[in-house]
Amino acid sequence: MTTRGKLGLLATLYLAQGLPFGFFTQALPVLMRKQGLSLPEIGFTHLLALPWALKFLWAPFVDRFGSAAFGRRRSWILPLQAVSILLVTGLALTDPRKGLALMMVAALLTNLVAATQDIPTDGLAVDLLSDRERGLGNGVQVAGYRVGMIIGGGFLLIVFDRAGWRVTFGAMAALLALATLPVALFRERPSAAKTKEEPPGALGWIDVLKRPRMPLWIGLIALYKAGDALASAMVKPLLVDRGMSLEDIGLLIGVVGFCAGLAGALLGGYSASRFGRKQALLGCGVLQMLAIAGYIAPAAGYGGNAALAVACTLEHLTGGMATVALFTLMMDACREQSGATDYTVQACVVVIATGAAAVGSGFVAENLGYARHFGLGALVSGAGVALAALAFARGLIPLSRSPEPAISN
Template identity: 45%
Template sequence: MKISATGVLFLPWALKFLWAPYVDRYGSRRRWLLTLQVSAALVALALSLLDLSSTLRWLFVGIFVINALSATQDIATDGIAVRTLTVSQRGLGNGLQVGAYRIGMVCGGGVLLWLFSFAGWQVLFVAMALLILLATAPVWFMNKQLAAADVDTDRQPESEGPARLAVAWWSRLRRPGMVAFILLIVGFKFGNSMGSALVGPFLSDNGLTLTQIALVEGGLSSVAALGGAALGAWLSFRFGRRQALLVGGIAQTLSLALYVVASFGIGGFPLLVAANVTEHVLGGAATVAVFALMMDASEKRYAGSDYTLMACAIVFAQGASGLSAGVIGDVFGYTALFGSALVLSAVGCAVLIVALDRGWGPVGLHEVISVESRTH
């Protein structure tokens, strides 16, 4: 029961769109970041002082609070990125974002667990607090130009009070083209997410040991994703979002074909490694291009709200794709799962490209695509 209940601890990441308008509306995003990061560090330090040997209750409470603070911090971070990055910088910026996320996963999921294995949970939480504060240092030294760009000058307090902000996400969802664009990016990501959902069990069922799975899913996949982030950033910067999406989408779809082949028992361990690495490199490249499009689709005044709404839609889609993968895998087997994922990925890629060419989505998005079509 305790293990299954841990999913509740991560709900803030799926529901943060509900309070994103408050982050856009009140205070500077720099102030939000400093307050939230320092608060998260203090919670981690508080956990280091508690006796967690008899009950996990306070550990769960602390993790939930840190997740809520971190999810809210993510709203402010995305808002700063949308407001300050130029159109040409967004591909590079999202490449750094995806790459930094992977580095954080390695440090948080690998290094801290290694530290816990011989130093205990008190040292683990102290180290976590120090890492949070270290990551906050650049925000403290944010230059004046960036800080000035972060301050809204057109807020209307009389029309955007706390009560209206509680449902402001709904008005952002009703923007012309927003629902269509959300469905497009969800469709683009769904097939690949479904295919990757059961990779761990697939590797285990193919005879890989826990050590081998940790190497493939942990070390190699993280390095591959870093390479994919760099590739996606370069493709977006050099050739534009459409071409990056086309190349990344087709390539990530073809990478699923390697899993289809492996599901027939062909290729052994080398093919399994090749499939995993290829999927993370090419999927990472496509993700960078999608995130750049999401920034283009966000209005600067509502940057955090718009971007968060789209990001949460992807989180929900990943959950749905994981459930779908489990059902298909259990009923029809891995070959049907990876084959279905391949088809859905191909269809999602094709539909998104065609829709972009036809000007679907929010106004800011097709303005960027139109300019890129003339310059690349």
Template identity: 40%
Template sequence: MRISPRKLGLLSALYFVQGLPYGFQTTALPVYLRTQGVSLMAISVLGLLAAPWMLKALWAPLVDRHGSERLGRRKSWIVPMQAGLAATCAAAAFVPVPEALPVLLGLVFLMNLFAATQDIAVDGLAVDLLEPRELGWGNSAQVVGYKLGLLTGGGLLVWASDVIGWRGLFLAMSLLSLGVLAVVALAREPRRTVEGGGEERLSWHELRDRLLATARLPGTGWMLLFIGTYKLGESMADVLFKLFLVDVGFTAGQIGQWVGTWGTVASLLGSAAGGLLASRMPLLGALALASFLRVFPLGGEWWLALHGPTEAGVIAVTVGEHFFGGVLTTTLFAFMMSRVDRRIGATHYTLLASVEVLGKFPGGPIAGLLATQAGWSYANVFLLATVLSVAFLALLLPLRQRGPGPPSVSPQV
């Protein structure tokens, strides 16, 4: 069964605006700073500005537990965070660079802080809104919306900056944030009640006990291990594949078109297809199928490195990897949400999402060390990435076990 258009539109808009600052920081900000004469050393440490996304689990319990009854537990966080994001984007438009570079970087950090904190509340809202049959399409809205935000903040607005200027870019981000703020302000948040009636409101002691109870459910350790490793092989291959294409003689324009443009489109289509797959199959089966299909383009990268790349081969492998990677991400997020205790939805889901983010991080450094320090060829690294992706499929077998579900809750709309 399909998700209602109202839920789909609301979630897509919220995740879209959360992707704007991160897309800007990772793609547009380095270009902007370099055009303003900022040093390479200063630009190289920009990744620290994304720290709120890696650390947000630390304050997720606060967001999950506190909130206004009148405005709505989730909206009482989303609305001020959205307003803060719009204000910081507007303020950044008037910061002179490089004279006031620390001010600009501080504002970008605040953008990420507002977006990451809002993400906790939006994840909780998604848990509250979505019924089990809607998880596939709902998580497709999450992933596609966020990727479109990344594309807009890091691509489309940069392209438009030739006309509107960098100040116009910041103001456009602010206006987009205000537009979504208006949408969420008019949206009605459901109230979730436990069996027997009454609004749920857990104490800190109860919140801790429920987290401990979820950690003791059968299969939790295997689930965390899979979430933390499911893209390790893929991230190892990704960090070297573009460098491999440069070394064999393809131009920056070709790589940008194939990976940056066609790959992004394929990823968006894959995320949408993942929602369809997760809505038509049991979630664990959809996750297993997506994990299995993702292996083939990774094996294709190994084949190209071993036998020599062709233009058609690179395009096919790039599109395949981004498409099936998008399918896998959506099905995994739907699976994660299906295992969330809805009474602590924002905290529980944020913890799982943090494991997913942190688990992908070691792939790049491992691949770099193997290629530079250990002297491995591109083909050998790509082969290891493929083998690891096959091996991690075995982690899905213990996930068939599952303990008793969380207390039943129902939305009071």
């Protein structure tokens, strides 16, 4: 399969995950704030993403079993995609007067299905991408996911404001169906037994944690993205409190987020391939920290909506760069026969850390105020970069294979 074909397939799979997740995590806080709910209550909605934090428990089962004829990864991905489409279609056919409570139930079920689908999708990415393709591959994956989130959290928020419940979720179901076509046409090759390693058992995630140098790496992963999550969780409530309409917020997050997030993901992938994993992780991390600090001035009342737009642009740009740099190293740490489990355990650490930060963000913002809240987010982000520098200096990054060197002039 050509590199272009691999990237196109993975982009659509991650877009399909980001589409409903974007609506429930980006649009739902805006709708809740419009109805007068408090910041702590909005923060607690991030608990609906709990399946993403717990999927490591059933990842070994997904990694171990699958249809050889239908494809080890594809035999999981296609049925789960179909269930996602049915869930969203059912939501479009329900009574919209049930409002936020129904959306929260739908968010939890959709997250459960999408989180499970993410396990074989990550495994497929590990299987398909060569070492040299991983930087760009992770860039395209994150870009696809961000495009899905922007469509769900930006464009569909505008549709919701103008056309209502049924049209919004009908459109989401149609987009999910379109995104399923590439994997439906894809013919996965049978797994080649290149190593003597056995697929992971029921407690395979414990074996991942027992690997040498993994404890420090787990802490690094958790800290590296926690500051960004702490800060970004309160951006939407801040926009509402500054008097922006649903349409204005949708345009700001949608247009700015689409362009900057897409560019950031691709830049992060290019950086990892061009300059090497270490330089990409540290450099993108510093830029992410500075971008988070960029929210402090507009949060304190300086610069108005123009300053908020600039801060939003920089945060999406650098957040995409840092995420891809981190995910590329996470993929390098995966073993061949347990790629889905290895990657899922690391991804769950990211989800748990960022989810905990997001859940607590409402309390932090309410007690410290928006400006100090974003300042704290920048400090936490900086601590993650410092820990990464220490880990590289002491050779504590747990790579299963040495990535190919950066491209030289």
